Amino acid sequence: MATTPYRVIGTRPVRHDGADKVTGKAVYTADFKLPGLQAGFVLRSPHPHAKIVSIDTSAAEATAGVSAVVTGADFPNVQDKIAQLGEGSVNLAHLSANCMAKDKVLYKGHAVAAVSATNAHIAEEAAAKIVVEYEMLPSVTDIMEAMADDAPLLHADLFTDDLGQKADTASNVAVHMHFEKGDVAAGFEQADVVVEAEFKTATVHQGYIEPHAIVADYNEDGRVRLWTATQGSFTCRQQTAEILQIGVGDVLVTPCEIGGGFGGKIAVYLEPTAAILSKKAGRPVSILMTRTDVFEATGPTPASFMRVKVGAKNDGTLIAGEAWIAYDAGAFPGGVIGPGCMCVFSCYDIEHAVVDGYDVCVNKPHTKAYRAPGATQVAFAMEQLMDELAEQLDICPLEIRMKNAVKEGSRRVDGPVYPQIGYVECLEALRDSDHWNSPLTGDNRGRGIAGGFWFGCGLKSSAACSVNSDGTINLLEGSTDIGGSRASLAMQLAETLGIESSDINPMVGDTDSVGYTDVTGGSRVTFATGLAAYEAGRDLQSQMKVRAAELWECETNDVSIADDGTFSGNGKTAGFKDLATQLFSSGEALVGRATVAPECPTNGFAAHIVDVEVDPDTGKVTILRYTAIQDAGTAIHPSYVEGQMQGGAVQGIGWALNEEYFFNDDDQMTNASFLDYRMPTMLDVPMIDTIIVETGNADHPYGVRGVGEPPIIPPPPAIGNAIYNATQTRMRELPMSPPKVWQAMQSSD
């Protein structure tokens, strides 16, 4: 093992919030109480598409114990306005209508009214007394049916934005986007081999174990105080303020501990409703969403329909690619089609390529980001086509990937040229891995590989570090901590200052106390907020240089800071804590601060290997062995990097093999429970081996890339390739559940 230049980075300390989380003391939103707290319940539409003719809330209001009832009529009218949420954008009018329907319900589970009462049972019983008269409308949940000219229209005022031009007639297609490089027709003419296929993937949910939760207090001074489970307290503040039509300064968001998000806890659902209930009730209101409502009304990430075509020369060089991709946006425009288009060819250098993408409204919940949003669907298509090309050209699947892997200087179809990246290094690590070099034997068994790419983003982050009298530090930062980021940020600051991770108390601030910070998403926290923590440390050090010069009676320029954080000047030296203690007793307190907004993507790549066994009688696929490889740039806390890789891989396995929304003939979801949706349990998966590749990142002082998202991308195509290797049956539809695999095996016999 090479020697590391770091003292703290690369070690595996116990996380700062650890003891609270293993003793039950950590306060999640549903654990937070206020005096007089009311419990809320949201009434939701049983129909996928209907006009609201009338709502009679009188019986609910008359129920003993009920403190408030709200409907869409209590929500201010919000004008069309696009708000950036950090990972994607949203039209605030749609966001408001999604929180509470006004005139129309657009999916089963769409909120139509809400009740607060002394307890949740009373609220639920009272909500059942609300009479909503609906006028049923025809509905559509299938993407291709929704794109047809005669499809039922979700929005009469939705006109396709076709490459910047608005269409004349209303449609369910919100956007058509197009990316192109080179001359695709000429490219395919040069191809010796062309593969082309259609692929479909099902709607899947992020599946966080904590349901959405909120405590809202509309204070007498007009301020709305929210305690909530959010991936971004500042975006939550903005969305809530816009929907309530009050200033952002009139909303205080305190992020509680958050029980998973994966992209699904960025948009608000309950916050405005709870705030309006609280205003009407004159008391604080909490709402804990039911699991059924979580499935039916939040989150899911798009189903897709894709037609992808790739051409290669006889030596395996990819020469042309063409992709037609439609993702469902759910009930409102604004799915994740953009990154889908940008990711379909993002792992390979293809001279000529064209991508057309469509964002399509259907009568399902509004789709949201889910870990590398949009990338997993297209990888399912492209990474299987890579294997099909390899087979036709009689080249090893790894070799064709190595030959065409993007590297520094490669241009993506959507324009950007990659800086230094680590896909080749990931593939080399795969080639050298024990897994790849261990023969797989046995009937009905197969091995597959696949790669994956996710941009990673910078955005805005803020941090402040205040020095205690003993030289320990309180680190205040704005990124809600979903998976151990307090540790990864504290470790970077400790590295910067030359102290231990345990010398730092990291704390996630509320929106009144910490500088603006964008969402915990885009694999950005350890990268961008880590950069803020580093810069705050540097700011502190420069202040301390000035003060040390005064103390040591020399010029500021005479004071130097060694790599280990030791200050020296005028023949004197002091470690950070020693100097900080001296300075604390000799003048004003020290606070370092920084806010950053790196614009660069961090470009994360992954490559996975999987061995499967397919039961020929049932089509059930068992994962025998799994190895996830990923370029982390630099792994700050390797255990949590591995954890991201393992967790992402198992989410990808669930997406590949089991998870999907089932709809009945009336377009109602029929499996809205954990039992019926069936995410992977402990018994469904083996250990997930990990290999961390560290190629650094010039845009970060410690070379961090961010690791959260790439590991969900390769599993579906890697498993698809393994199933093919085992059975000679090519799966073109997710999930690859037993009935589908069994059926496909019968037809390919």
Place this chain on the structure above:
Amino acid sequence: MTTATKKIHVTTTVNGESVEFLCEPRNSLLEVLRDTLGLTGCKEGCNNGNCGACTVIVNKLPVNSCLVFGVEAEGAEIETVEGIADANELHPIQDCFLEGAALQCGICTPGFLVSAKALLEKKPGASEETIRFDLSGNLCRCTGYDKIVRAIQEADKQMSAATVDSTTND
């Protein structure tokens, strides 16, 4: 349907202490623990027994507290995540979860700790397959389970070693 339901008096033992509470017949043990007794370590993830985040031990058996009525606690011995640590000392299972980074968001962690404690007390030396089978009722969406299984295996080792030590000392 009536909202004014007569409350019932229940006497039970929670984490070794005798406890009395009043609850409506419809209140689940999960509601009682969280809302009446303030033991918010057990979490509501689904409220229908699918996720295991609310797992507590009732009379030595791990149960989903959302599927047990509060009134069923009468005379029972209940252990929750709040009772796992001994005074200020973490239980080996808790230590191993922290050392092994076996949690990310932490919402499922109390349920896993309680289930794992029940498992290891009943089946020390459990195989990986037994651990995975017995804890398949606890869902985790963050970790992929790898580090949870390893943490439980490590805790099992430490607990067995401690048992051997104390036996030797006797």
